[in-house]
Amino acid sequence: MIARSNTLSCHRASAAAKTLLMAISLGAALVATGIDPFKADLRAVRKLAELELNDYAEMQIQQMQQRYPDQKDAINLEKARVFYTIGKSADADAALKTITAQSSYFLDAVLLKAEVAAARKQFDEAEKAYKVYFAKVTTAPADEDELAQFTRAVKIYSFVLRENGKGKEAAAILDKLGGGAGGIDERQMTFLKLAATIDAEAKKQDERQAINVAGLQKTMDELKSLQYIRDGVGASAFLQLARVQIMLGRDAAAKAMAQKKPADLAKITYFKEAIKTINTADAFLEELEGTMGKADRSKSPLAEALYYKGQAIQMQGFATTLGGDKNLGRRQTLAAAKYYETLIEEYPDSPFRGKAMEAHAECAKFAEQMFDEKIELTAGGDSATIDLKLEQAETQFANKNYAAAVPIYLEAVRSARLSKKLPEVVMRLAICLAQLDRLDEAEALVSYLQDVLPKEAGTAESAYRLGGVLYEQARKESNPLVADDLVTRAMRIWDIFITLDPSHPKAPDVAFACAEQQYKLASDLVRRAAETKDDKSRAAIQQEALDAYRAAIPKYQRLVDVFSAFDKGVRALYKLGWIYHSLGENAHGAETFLAYYEEENDRQYQDDRLEAKFRAGELLMLGETPADAIQQFLDIAQLFAGGGDKTFNLKSATAVRVAEDAAAYLPWAYDLTAEKMRPALNGIRDQQAEAKARIKAIQDAQAGRQATLEQLLKEFEAVADESAAMDLLVSEASLDFLSLARKQLQERLANTAGMSEAEKQIHLQTVEQETRKRAGDLERQKQNTVAGELLSMDEKLAGLRTSRDDDAARVEAISRRCQELQDAWKELDKRSQQLKAEVTRQREAAAAIEKETVTVEADKQRLEAAVAAATAKVNDSQDADKGKAQAELDRANAELAEIIKKMEDVYQRKATVITPESTKKLAADSAALKQLASESADLARQVRHAEFLVTSAKQDAELVNARILTATRRRKLAEETAAVLAKPAAEREPLLAGLQQTADSAREAQAQVNAIAEAKINNQKNVIAKEAELDKQAIAEAEAEIAQLDQDLKPVQEEFNKWKTQALQTFEAFRKAYPKSAKAPDNLSRLGTIYMEMGDHAKASAALELLARDFPDSDASKMALVNLGRAQMEAGNHEAAAKSFQDLMSSKADTVSVPNLSYIADAALRLNIPNAALAACREIISRGKSNHPEAGLVTGGVKDRAYVRAAEAALKLNRLTEALNFIDTLLKDNPRTAYFYDAKFLQAQAKNKNNPPDLDGAVEALQEILQYADNQTVSNRALCELGETLAKSGDPVKKQQAIARFHLVAMFGDTTNEANREYVERSIIGSARLLAENNDQDDIKILLDKYKKDFPNGKFTAELNQLAR
DSSP states (O other): OHHHHHHHHHHHHHHHHHHHHHHHHTHHHHHHTTOOHHHHHHHHHHHHHHTTOHHHHHHHHHHHHHHOGGGHHHHHHHHHHHHHHHTOHHHHHHHHHTSOTTSTTHHHHHHHHHHHHHHTTOHHHHHHHHHHHHHHOOSOOSSHHHHHHHHHHHHHHHHHHHHTTOHHHHHHHHGGGSTTSOOOOHHHHHHHHHHHHHHHHHHHHHTTOOOOHHHHHHHHHHHHHTTTSOSHHHHHHHHHHHHHHHHHHHHHHHHHHHTTOGGGGGGOOHHHHHHHHHHHHHHHHHHHHHTSOGGGGGGOHHHHHHHHHHHHHHHHHHHHHHTTOHHHHHHHHHHHHHHHHHHHHHOTTOTTHHHHHHHHHHHHHHHHHHHOOOOOOOOSSOHHHHHHHHHHHHHHHHTTOHHHHHHHHHHHHHHTTTSTTHHHHHHHHHHHHHHTTOHHHHHHHHHHHHHHOTTSHHHHHHHHHHHHHHHHHHHHOOSHHHHHHHHHHHHHHHHHHHHHOTTSTTHHHHHHHHHHHHHHHHHHHHHHHHHOOOHHHHHHHHHHHHHHHHHHHHHHHHHHHHSTTSHHHHHHHHHHHHHHHHHTOHHHHHHHHHHHHHHOOOGGGHHHHHHHHHHHHHHHHHSSOTHHHHHHHHHHHHHHSTTOOTTSOTTSHHHHHHHHHHHHHHHHHHHHHHHTTHHHHHHHHHHHHHHHHHHHHHHHHHHHHHHHHHHHHHHHHHHHHHHHHHHHHHHGGGOOHHHHHHHHTHHHHHOOTTOOHHHHHHHHHHHHHHHHHHHHHHHHHHHHHHHHHHHHHHHHHHHHHHHHHHHHHHHHHHHHHHHHHHHHHHHHHHHHHHHHHHHHHHHHHHHHHHHHHHHHHHHHHHHHHHHHHHHHHHHHOOHHHHHHHHHHHHHHHHHHHHHHHHHHHHHHHHHHHSOHHHHHHHHHHHHHHHHHHHHHHHHHHHHHHHHHHHHHHHHHHHHHHHHHHHHHHHHHHHHHHHHHHTSOGGGTHHHHHHHHHHHHHHHHHHHHHHHHHHHHHHHHHHHHHHHHHHHHHHHHHHHHHHHHHHHHHHHHHHHHHHHHHHHHHHHHHHHHHOTTOTTHHHHHHHHHHHHHHTTOHHHHHHHHHHHHHHOTTSHHHHHTHHHHHHHHHHTTOHHHHHHHHHHHHHHOGGGSOHHHHHHHHHHHHHTTOHHHHHHHHHHHHHHHTSOOTTGGGSSHHHHHHHHHHHHHHHHHTTOHHHHHHHHHHHHHHOTTOTTHHHHHHHHHHHHHHSSSOOHHHHHHHHHHHHHHOOOHHHHHHHHHHHHHHHHTSSOHHHHHHHHHHHHHHHHHOOTTSHHHHHHHHHHHHHHHHHHHHTTOHHHHHHHHHHHHHHOTTOTTHHHHHHHHO
């Protein structure tokens, strides 16, 4: 397909060439027709070059050199054009060198060299050439072609100068285009070129020559590219596009008729496209006409639009008629005539008027021929009739007989519909209607005029006069509602007047009146709002006021934009600044106030200038760039320094106030500049805190794992003791008490040394008697032991079975929790992978386009060097080598052109890939990915811990089951032993084998207990080993992050401290200069706050106490109680701090910020003033549920902490139901809150304190903590409080469970960790008290020994001694 396409292309080009060459061969015929054959040949050469038929072009040039020997320079010039086009630069240069300075084509040659150099970006060469040209041609030529050439030269020369960095010269050269308008831009140049092409083709079409259809179609595309900017070029581009469409339509129609195919006329769409093009631009063209003065109306683009729309419809009508639809063709022809008539009537001075009259005549002729219908131009209204009616109506008007005047004016309006006198007639009629209170009709008339004759001077005058009449009526009206309606109408009409004729002498005053009226409306609403008691109604009126202020902005802005040369335009800036001030639009307000300060030069408004300067500083201070406010306040201070600025009256009340206020606000500007850095500071500190928290969590987990291992090892010692006891029981299963006795007395039996035989016999008899006695004692002891063993195993089994139920529930709960964490981790990992892929895609896209950019730039530099080298080689080559060198240069130029095109494409794509939005998104996504990675690592640790807890819990369950089995078999052993012992000795022998079997079975069960306990230890060791390397890596990463953050923090902190120090200095300076200022309380409050923030609590207290002393009733003094309390707290004056916080929370809680409320809640609990803490927490919670401005702060940890502290405070106040409600709400809203353990401990305490106590509920809460806790201190506290809760029950089984919980803490709690000591101590005494109830002094003594060792001066020593006795 490709080969065929190329072949067809070549055939077409060849055919075109042959056609051109055939035309050339008809030179004589051309002469006969009066056409210059030389010019025709030149056009043929250019066309061949355009078709890239280079060989044919060169052939034509050779023929022309033979045919026109006297046109040598002209031909060489054209030869150079062709050779430059096809890349034969050396040949082109050689051709131009033949044209000497004396030739009439010399300047053409110079310009061609200049343009070629500019195209090659050889700007120095281009500049030299243009200097030669402009040295000869100093002013714009009168000849149209030469002027076009001159205009093009100016434009390109300007571009060359700009590229050479000569901006002033570039601007100056444009003045050569004349008119003082600064020349034309590239779009204009492009348009002028296109228009010239269209003109040439239009001339050919008018002369019935063939037009270049393809060229015109290309021109359409270029015209469309000029339409996107709403200026004169854009408007003309629309019109020229329609013109081209009409030309192409005419060409298609001519061809259809020439081919005798009238049916094809209906297929032509160009005329409809032309109409659509003009319709698209109608509003734009009207807008453009609106910017023209009255004198320029003859140049209105609307006149041209009317003409081309008439042309399109006319040609459509001709084609429709000739195509067979005469009815439609008639309507189209009449419509076209109407457009021409409108142009003729409304634009009598337009250059298109003559063309329109000719076209109207064509329509009339066509209509008469085809439809037997006449079309005539109307006169545009009977002027004599209009004048007569006006004269009649004026008599009635002068006598104020408005009712009689109205019908006469109406007749005049009907007569003047097509006359320029219409605005004058309408103005008088509208005034009459207004005087008769027919206001809607009066307004409608002016609106009608605005629609039909917006550019007529009388239209604007009508609006001005009617507005004035209505405004005057409003001033005299006693009914305020009627007066308001009249004013509103007047303003509406005056707005029309200003829009229609902003150059009217009265326009500035009227525009100012309209703006002031809107401002007054807003101000009246503000006063109404202040007087309204009902909150809802007041809020509604305030919103109306804000809307009214916003509505005033475009009215004042119109004054600034349109009437800036008038005093009203300058004053509008001041009012506009106040509007932005009222709306809280700080940046706009500051900009406007500063503009007023610079523009105002009327001395009567110098106080307002000062006010504007101060307000600009105030708005900047309160906006996003408070640092910009500093200079404004310093400028004001400078005005008052030394002798003062004589421009202002520095003793006026305004000046004195501004000086004080600027001094008061200057420190705030420094302070707020620092505060703008606080988010960055806090962000870094939060990241540091998060990294440190990660390290602490890892270290706590490590300690917890190690403590668990130690606890398991201690538990294993108990298992070993149990195993030893089991071995003893098994060894005694034979019930051979005599053997046991002999074994015990064996040493004594063998001790016969030095005895005689008689003595030995006596000794052996004595020992034998003792042995038998000892055997009897052992049997009785065994019977007692068996009885105790039965009781012990019963108790143990009861406890173990309860523990088994607890363990089953624990395994289920932990497994469920583990699954939740695993699911959450998977989801987090999925999100992380998706985000990682997106970040990778963004980075790779950016890297790829950057790499492509570097590559293409390097290629461009390489090829530019190659072109330069090839050019030099061509210049240095002799004739024999020139061809080869030229071919090399041509290749280099082609490659360079290709790479430049590629580079443009790369830069275009880079502009879409790397944008401010994409860069911002990449940064945000990267930060989010980092956060997800941190969350994922934390969740991974939680998952591993949960998995370990599941394994551990299952092992615990297995261990309990093994112990139950062991206890069951020990009990059976004891039971069988008791049964055997109950038999006479002679009857025992048959039972001993079964008894031994039971004993062995019990030992097997004990061996299973040993194995599971050892497996638990090994599992814990494996976890410690596995986590150790991960922990080491995680801690190293966190420490590296902290180190980097330290570096990041330092410059930010230094800058922050610098601004804060300047704030302190200027606050102190203001305090000394204005000790009694109304601004002093706020400034003292802030001064104390900054001192406190900077760590100088003494100065903070001094400043805040000075505030309380000198301004006790000020709001600042009451608000400063927070900072005063904080300063007192930091200084160690807790009693004073407690009073400050109580006073504040009792009356001003709603004025305190959320961060300060959080601080007060914590401090109040530490100071044991729970009522203040509860008030602070309630306020935080309330704001989070409302539309309060700080509602967004009450989320996450802030909200959860408030609920926990509220519950703690309520608990201290014994408001148990309220405390439980706070906890329930927290856990419902956020089951995975970071305050889960705190909440559960408080829940357990509240349930314990209930009357009656809800012990089961407390136990449940504490067991939930034990299910999830991965911190030994938390576990110890939960076990301790669980033991204390179970101890309150009268159930012996639960008391045994309590002892077991206490025992875990008392015996295995790490007392070297200070956080554990309280719970170990409480568990020891709790366990001892319960053991005392069972008279278990042996275990109490064990606890006493441990207590004395760990707590040598413990408060329970005496009680434990008593219990042990």
